[in-house]
Amino acid sequence: MTLNTLNAITPIDGRYYNKTNGYSNYFSEKALIKYRVLIEIEYFLALTKTKIPVFKNFPQKSIQNIKKIYLDFSQEDAITVKEIEKETNHDVKAVEYFIKKKFKDLQLDKYLEYIHFGLTSQDINNTAVPLSIKDALTKVYLPELNELVDLLSEKVLEYNDISMLARTHGQPASPTRLGKEINVFKVRINEQLKYLHSIPFAAKFGGATGNFNAHIIAFPSIDWKHFANKLVTDLGLYHSFPTTQIEHYDHLASLFDCLKRINTIIIDFNRDIWSYISMDYFKQKINKKEVGSSAMPHKVNPIDFENSEGNLGLANALFEHLSSKLPVSRLQRDLTDSTVLRNVGVPFSHSSIAIKSTIKGINKLIVNKVKIENDLNNNWAIIAEAIQTILRREGYPNPYETLKELTRKNISINRDTIHQFINTLNISSEIKNELKKITPSNYTGI
Numbered sequence: 001m002t003l004n005t006l007n008a009i010t011p012i013d014g015r016y017y018n019k020t021n022g023y024s025n026y027f028s029e030k031a032l033i034k035y036r037v038l039i040e041i042e043y044f045l046a047l048t049k050t051k052i053p054v055f056k057n058f059p060q061k062s063i064q065n066i067k068k069i070y071l072d073f074s075q076e077d078a079i080t081v082k083e084i085e086k087e088t089n090h091d092v093k094a095v096e097y098f099i100k101k102k103f104k105d106l107q108l109d110k111y112l113e114y115i116h117f118g119l120t121s122q123d124i125n126n127t128a129v130p131l132s133i134k135d136a137l138t139k140v141y142l143p144e145l146n147e148l149v150d151l152l153s154e155k156v157l158e159y160n161d162i163s164m165l166a167r168t169h170g171q172p173a174s175p176t177r178l179g180k181e182i183n184v185f186k187v188r189i190n191e192q193l194k195y196l197h198s199i200p201f202a203a204k205f206g207g208a209t210g211n212f213n214a215h216i217i218a219f220p221s222i223d224w225k226h227f228a229n230k231l232v233t234d235l236g237l238y239h240s241f242p243t244t245q246i247e248h249y250d251h252l253a254s255l256f257d258c259l260k261r262i263n264t265i266i267i268d269f270n271r272d273i274w275s276y277i278s279m280d281y282f283k284q285k286i287n288k289k290e291v292g293s294s295a296m297p298h299k300v301n302p303i304d305f306e307n308s309e310g311n312l313g314l315a316n317a318l319f320e321h322l323s324s325k326l327p328v329s330r331l332q333r334d335l336t337d338s339t340v341l342r343n344v345g346v347p348f349s350h351s352s353i354a355i356k357s358t359i360k361g362i363n364k365l366i367v368n369k370v371k372i373e374n375d376l377n378n379n380w381a382i383i384a385e386a387i388q389t390i391l392r393r394e395g396y397p398n399p400y401e402t403l404k405e406l407t408r409k410n411i412s413i414n415r416d417t418i419h420q421f422i423n424t425l426n427i428s429s430e431i432k433n434e435l436k437k438i439t440p441s442n443y444t445g446i
Contacts (some may be wrong), residue, residue, distance in 0.1 A: 012349040019356050020161075020349040026136035027345025030078040035128035036095045037072040037077075039235075040116060044099075046231045047114055050222055054111065064106060068100045087375040092121035118207055118214035121332070124249040126204040129341055130237055133252070134201040141348060144355045145189070145262070151362055152186040155179070162367060163441040165375045165382065172379045174386075176446050177369070178281075185269040189262060196258045199239035204247035207229060209332050211242075245333035249326035256323040257348075263312040263351055266358060270305040270312075271363065277302045279375075282400070283366040294323070304361030308354040315350035318343065376440040385421070388440045394431060413438075 003263040008014030026030055045063060048055045077098070085094035096116040103112055116124075161177035165172055205228040207214050212224040225241065232239040276282050284300050322344065326337055354444050391399030406421055407413060422435045 005306075010346070010347060012353070014253050015116045016349070016353050019184060019353050022140045023136055023345050023349055023352070026132045026140070029082075030075065031132060032128065032342075033078050033081050033091075033095060034070060035071040035132045036092060036124050037129045039124050039131070040095060040099055041066060041070050042235065043119070044115055044117075044229060045112070050227065052114075052217075052219060058111075064094050065106055066103075066108075069099060076342075077300075080405065088346060088379070090121075092124050092364065095124070106164065112372075117217065117291060118212075120208045120245055123205050123207065125341075127232065127235065127237065129344070130201040130203050130247070130252065133255070134236065136345070136348060137255075141352065145193075147268075148355050149186055149189055149193075149403055150191075151359055152182055154360065156183045156186060160369065161374065162369065163444050164389065165379055165440070166392060168239075172382050174382055175376060175440050175444050178372070180444075185265060185272075185294035188265045191213065192258055192265065193263045196262070197257070199255050199258060200251050201236070201255075202240045202247055202251040203232045203235070203237040205245045206241065206243055208245060210244050217352060244329070244331070246329055246337060248329075248339070253327050256319040259347070259351065260316045260319040260323070263354070265353065267309050267312050270358060270361075273365070274302050274305045274309075274335045277305075277365075277421050281375075282366055283368050285364040285366060302361065304357045304364065308361065311350040311354035311357070315347040315354065318347035318350070322347070349365045360383055372384035373441070379413075380415055380418050380440060381407045382440055383418065383438050383443050387418075387435055388441050390431065390435060391425070392429070394427060396425070396427065 003013065004016050005014045014018045028403065048058045048063075051094070079096045081094050083089050084097050087092050088097065099115050100112050103109065103115065156179045158179070159182060162178040163175055164181070166176040167173055204210065206212055206225075212228070215222070215224040229239040229241070238251070253403045273282070277284065282300070286300060289341060308443075322340060325340055329337060384407045388399040388403040391402070396402075406417075411417065419436055420434050425432065425435075
């Protein structure tokens with residue numbers, strides 16, 4: 001059976017594939033094999049620069065052809081590796097045998113045993129996987145997230161002068177500005193991005209138990225720690241040392257925790273916008289062919305923000321498991337990290353689905369200024385804070401208690417009520433005029 005969007009088990013390979021297929025270049029089985037081939041090749045080429053005798057007259061003209069093994073890695077190549085794996089029952093060994101066959105085709109038989117020389121599988125896996133994650137983050141995730149941040153920046157400016165009733169504990173509170181409330185989320189995401197960019201992508205390269213045992217026994221005069229550090233840093237990664245057989249994943253856990261925090265911020269944003277839509281502060285652009293409810297024709301539901309929230313929840317559940325499980329491994333190594341790491345593309349995919357849904361939802365929003373202004377004008381009690389603060393400044397006795405008594409009476413508080421109250425205060429005309437200039441629309445702070 002050919003996999004397609006109708007028979008895929010998970011929605012990221014089915015219903016949402018058009019939103020997640022960018023990650024296929026980094027997290028698919030083919031991608032993992034290609035990254036393993038890349039690491040094996042770059043390791044071999046690094047060996048050719050050492051003083052190992054066999055490489056004394058290594059043909060430099062072969063280097064580009066060797067690099068083409070991963071640069072031109074094809075679907076057919078991936079299938080070939082999987083066929084070899086059926087015999088070896090070992091995925092990394094299958095990659096080694098695949099490369100050896102390519103070397104024979106290039107008439108490089110003399111160097112076959114220096115492919116995967118002195119290595120354990122995790123030297124390849126724990127370098128290939130962080131490199132694939134780094135590339136996916138740089139080339140797919142961050143451009144999508146930055147698109148959301150840029151859109152929020154636009155809305156901050158567009159909504160900057162729109163005064164709005166705030167709500168704390170669900171109750172009317174000191175007014176704010178719609179642009180400022182959007183800016184809160186933009187800044188929160190940017191703060192996490194600063195931290196995200198500081199987290200290294202760590203790789204392990206040190207042999208069966210991290211001590212370069214095999215390398216040193218074969219060529220004790222070579223500084224293998226320096227060699228591995230240069231290899232890994234040349235790949236754009238950070239060399240973890242010392243390690244056991246596997247990279248300890250602490251930095252990767254930090255990355256997943258940071259991505260989880262970003263997702264949580266977007267969840268918070270989605271819920272706020274959902275609430276504003278339910279309060280009629282936003283209308284939504286209508287597509288005449290879309291259906292909001294199968295039973296209620298009038299419905300235009302905030303489905304994009306709901307879809308985003310649901311996908312972010314799934315992503316965070318998986319990021320949480322990855323960050324708490326991966327740093328734990330029995331003694332020098334157990335295999336539990338292997339199957340877990342194969343799922344690393346899943347939370348990235350759900351995050352991308354969510355980000356795109358939030359962007360789509362924002363682009364459908366229409367500010368309902370009439371409703372926002374009506375809510376402000378129907379809640380003059382919210383300027384009580386402003387009045388009592390000025391009275392405190394002027395040394396007026398018990399200003400808080402005075403305003404509390406007024407605003408908790410079972411009467412309608414409006415402009416006239418407030419101004420009548422101000423007229424009764426034993427203060428100068430100048431201060432009364434200052435107080436009367438305060439409105440729910442202009443009492444918005446900075």
